Amino acid sequence: MIPLTDACAAQAKPNVACSHCNLRELCLPVGIPDDELQRLDGMVATRRSVRRGHTLFRHGDPFEAVYAVRTGFFKTRITPEDGRDQVTGFQMAGELLGLDGIGNDHHACDAVALEDSQVCVIPYSQLTQLSREFPGLQRQFHKIMSREIVRDHGVMLLLGSMRAEERLAVFLLNLSQRLKARGFSPSSLVLRMTREEIGTYLGLKLETVSRCFSKFQEDGVLAVRQRQIDVLDPEALQRLVNNAHG
Amino acid sequence: MIPLTDACAAQAKPNVACSHCNLRELCLPVGIPDDELQRLDGMVATRRSVRRGHTLFRHGDPFEAVYAVRTGFFKTRITPEDGRDQVTGFQMAGELLGLDGIGNDHHACDAVALEDSQVCVIPYSQLTQLSREFPGLQRQFHKIMSREIVRDHGVMLLLGSMRAEERLAVFLLNLSQRLKARGFSPSSLVLRMTREEIGTYLGLKLETVSRCFSKFQEDGVLAVRQRQIDVLDPEALQRLVNNAHG
DNA sequence: CGTCTTATTGAAGTGTCTCAAAACGGGTGG
DNA sequence: CCACCCGTTTTGAGACACTTCAATAAGACG
Numbered sequence: 001m002i003p004l005t006d007a008c009a010a011q012a013k014p015n016v017a018c019s020h021c022n023l024r025e026l027c028l029p030v031g032i033p034d035d036e037l038q039r040l041d042g043m044v045a046t047r048r049s050v051r052r053g054h055t056l057f058r059h060g061d062p063f064e065a066v067y068a069v070r071t072g073f074f075k076t077r078i079t080p081e082d083g084r085d086q087v088t089g090f091q092m093a094g095e096l097l098g099l100d101g102i103g104n105d106h107h108a109c110d111a112v113a114l115e116d117s118q119v120c121v122i123p124y125s126q127l128t129q130l131s132r133e134f135p136g137l138q139r140q141f142h143k144i145m146s147r148e149i150v151r152d153h154g155v156m157l158l159l160g161s162m163r164a165e166e167r168l169a170v171f172l173l174n175l176s177q178r179l180k181a182r183g184f185s186p187s188s189l190v191l192r193m194t195r196e197e198i199g200t201y202l203g204l205k206l207e208t209v210s211r212c213f214s215k216f217q218e219d220g221v222l223a224v225r226q227r228q229i230d231v232l233d234p235e236a237l238q239r240l241v242n243n244a245h246g
Numbered sequence: 247m248i249p250l251t252d253a254c255a256a257q258a259k260p261n262v263a264c265s266h267c268n269l270r271e272l273c274l275p276v277g278i279p280d281d282e283l284q285r286l287d288g289m290v291a292t293r294r295s296v297r298r299g300h301t302l303f304r305h306g307d308p309f310e311a312v313y314a315v316r317t318g319f320f321k322t323r324i325t326p327e328d329g330r331d332q333v334t335g336f337q338m339a340g341e342l343l344g345l346d347g348i349g350n351d352h353h354a355c356d357a358v359a360l361e362d363s364q365v366c367v368i369p370y371s372q373l374t375q376l377s378r379e380f381p382g383l384q385r386q387f388h389k390i391m392s393r394e395i396v397r398d399h400g401v402m403l404l405l406g407s408m409r410a411e412e413r414l415a416v417f418l419l420n421l422s423q424r425l426k427a428r429g430f431s432p433s434s435l436v437l438r439m440t441r442e443e444i445g446t447y448l449g450l451k452l453e454t455v456s457r458c459f460s461k462f463q464e465d466g467v468l469a470v471r472q473r474q475i476d477v478l479d480p481e482a483l484q485r486l487v488n489n490a491h492g
Numbered sequence: 493c494g495t496c497t498t499a500t501t502g503a504a505g506t507g508t509c510t511c512a513a514a515a516c517g518g519g520t521g522g
Numbered sequence: 523c524c525a526c527c528c529g530t531t532t533t534g535a536g537a538c539a540c541t542t543c544a545a546t547a548a549g550a551c552g
Contacts, residue, residue, distance in 0.1 A: 078399055082490050086403040100399065102392035109399065128385070132378045139374070145391040146348035152398035153324055153346065153355065157332040159405035160449030164508070195531065203406030205509060210532055226517080226531080244328050410540070441499065451541060456500055472499075472549075 016120065017041040026094030026182065027068050028122070028144065032136040040137065043130055044068075044120040056097060056111040056119060063101030065123045069093050072117020073192040076100075077200070078109045087201035089151075090114075090175075090193065093182055096144055114192040159203045162244065167202040168212045169240040172222075176231060187234065191227040262366065263287040272340030272427065273314050274368070274390065278382040286383065289376055290314075290366040302343060302357040302365060309347030311369045315339050318363020319438040322346075323446070324355045333447035335397075336360075336421075336439065339428055342390055360438040405449045408490065413448040414458045415486040418468075422477060433480065437473040 018029045019037045029037055047070065050056050056067060059079060074091040088109060091097055097119065101107040131138035158167050172189075180186035191198070195213075196206040204212075213229075216222040221237060223230040231237065264275045265283045275283055293316065296302050302313060305325060320337040334355060337343055343365065347353040377384035404413050418435075426432035437444070441459075442452040450458075459475075462468040467483060469476040477483065 078403055080403065082488060084403065084407050084490065086399070086406050088399045088402055099392055100396050102388045103396050104389075104393075108396045128381065128388075131384070132381070135374065135378070138377070142348045142374075142391070143350075145388075145395070146345055147350075148395050149391070149398065150346050150349050150354045152395065152402065153332070153334045156334055156398065156401055156405060157324055157326065157330065159402060160332050160446070161330050194529090200406070206531080207510085207533085208508060210530095211508095214532075242328060244330065440497090452499080453501085453542085454540060456498095457540095460500070 016044045016047055018043060021070075023068075023070065023094045028096065028137070028140060030140050032134065032140065036134060036136065040130060040134065043122055043126050043137075045123050045126065046121050048119050048121050050074075050113040050117045050119065052113055052115050052117075054113055056113065056117075057101070057107045058110045059107055061101075061107045063098070063105050063107055063124065065121050066096055066098040066101075066127065067111075067119040067121060069095050069097065070118045070120055072119075073114045074111050074117060075114055075193060075197060075201075076109045076111050085200055087197055088155075090201070092178060096148075099145055099148060114197075164202075164204055164208050165212050165215065166240055166244055167204065168198075168209065168216070169237045171198065171202060172229070172231065173234070173237055173241065176234070187231040189229045189231070191229060262290045262293055264290060267316075269314075269316065269340045274342065274383070274386055276386050278380065278386065282380060282382065286376060286380065289368055289372050289383075291369050291372065292367050294365050294367050296320075296359040296363050296365065298359055298361050298363075300359055302359065302363075303347070303353045304356045305353055307347075307353045309344070309351050309353055309370065311367050312342055312344040312347075312373065313357075313365040313367060315341050315343065316364045316366055318365075319360045320357050320363060321360055321439060321443060321447075322355045322357050331446055333443055334401075336447070338424060342394075345391055345394060360443075410448075410450055410454050411458050411461065412486055412490055413450065414444075414455065414462070415483045417444065417448060418475070418477065419480070419483055419487065422480070433477040435475045435477070437475060 017038075018024055018027070019034070019041055021027070021029075024030070024037070028043075029040060032040065045065070048056070048067070050072070056074065069091050071093060074097060075087050076089050076091065076097065077085055077087045079085050091111075097111050098107065100109050102124065127137075127141065131141060158170055162170065175189060175191075176186040179189060193201075194206070195209045198204075199206045199209045202209070213222065213224045217224045219236070221231075221233045223232055263284075264270055264273070265280070265287055267273070267275075270276070270283070274289075275286060278286065291311070294302070294313075296318070302320065315337050317339060320343060321333050322335050322337065322343065323331055323333045325331050337357075343357050344353065346355050348370065373383075373387065377387060404416055408416065421435060421437075422432040425435060439447075440452070441455045444450075445452045445455045448455070459468065459470045463470045465482070467477075467479045469478055
């Protein structure tokens, strides 16, 4: 095996070390044994802070690294010339950003911080190099890309065949489940995005999103106070998704 | 470097060798130099034929390989329990199928042949093994997955913000461009799928798809004879996509 | 040649959008 | 601390694109 001089050197900066990161069970190092993990600490070159409203990268930027969200919250969006705007996803702690850039060496979307955030910068050259040495890392990276594809197909189903209320229900259940996986309450959520951003993600106008929230509140499914959402009846949300009129 | 006894042995079956395949410039081996390519011939374990209407794999099948379309035409679809059905893509020669399965070791969608087809079976274990030895292959594989993500985001834009005619225009232009890349006429296409399958892909009902075809014919943009489509005015199609009322 | 799938076309229905106005809340400066 | 401003959210009424339902036509296939 190749001596990992670079990785060993990186251990001198424990603050960017995957092996000491409390997100490692949600992030790229999933499934990599502890002893190997220490030799992976050189993977993260540095951290980078992005203030609310600022971009981590933009459409057209040369692709050099992928990013793992450490703290904060992002949206990704594509913005064709004609003024349209599609939010393609929301990313929270442990999730990867920038995979879209690998395909042709330039980023294909914008990544915008919805609150002050911090990311781990993982240079793609490092990632490929280390993937060759650590099959577990290679595997996990492939899994993350594959799951992104599967997730996107789920969104296509949502956009292609669901009505407004079902879309919002799916969105809220997904958010709830991801918060739960991070140790937060699945029933009390604070939305980081505006109604318009939700709408642009779900293929709806902001007024429609707002109306759906109101409807859910009338029906006793949610308590809505601005961006503070309490899920009162998660089963009702789930039923809404399952009992759709195919 | 590890001696590639397996790959060398595979050269005994030239019929499944990437190095002799006329699709190699469109498929996984893109960008791999000729001398390396010969040592990659062990990547394809075998070929497999799939008759029209039959599935290459189904949702839930254990994931073992990805597939490169050699001849024929496929659709992929996800089928939730509730009877809904979303076509997530159409695949033609040189394109990869099965990437959805990497994420959790089982396929997440069905792949259905729309005509009698043949695929190259690329065992995932081979692919990962060879990726470690051939950085060019690793890179190309990443690119293919990344482009699939970018493509899906484009479909999300389509489903989230375009009207019926724009969706069909995007669909036809995409098909046209892919046919052109394979040496076929970009203006004379024979659709392999029904109006319903197009509709399920584009988030429209089959009647709407049919009406759009009729409209395009009235406007002199297309000549439509069943599944034989002639693009009379490609610029008009392009304008329809660009001049959308964002 | 008959049957079944696929495609076309029409008329009525409905979900979402558009346009518009008002309420709310967070931040800033007086 | 209050007044003000501006972005966000809510709510209503009317318009419109697409769907639904239904009937017919055209091909494909045995």
